[in-house]
Amino acid sequence: MTALAAVAFVFAAALGSALGAVIRHSVSRRLDEPMIGGMPRGTLAVNLVGVGGAGLLLGFGSGPQSLPAALFGAGLLGGLTTVSSLALQTVLLAERRAASMALVYLFATGLGGLALAGAGIGLGRVLSGSPA
8 A cells, every 4th residue: 555545544534533423423412412311312323323334334345445444434434433432321321220221222232233234234235236
């Protein structure tokens, strides 16, 4: 990889990350703040959309060394999704004596993420004409 290509990859990842973080912040502020003691719907939404998008990108055959993977995978989807918020919000739910909601949140994120990753990979393969 040339130096110019390496710089393009860094800028693509940085641009995508900035956009993903802004989207995550906006969605979380709209969906999480109004809730008192409930499930963090904004974080759940961005994590599920992000993992589905990552599956779609993989299904299209974008390898980790491609510019689309840098822009959309590591960048946009990396900035969009958040494991740290998932962990912190789960602990806060448990502290607020909402352990059952914390478990629902964890299972919805984990199982929903697996389902959407698989669906994204499958859809990407179908749309790109790649073999299964």
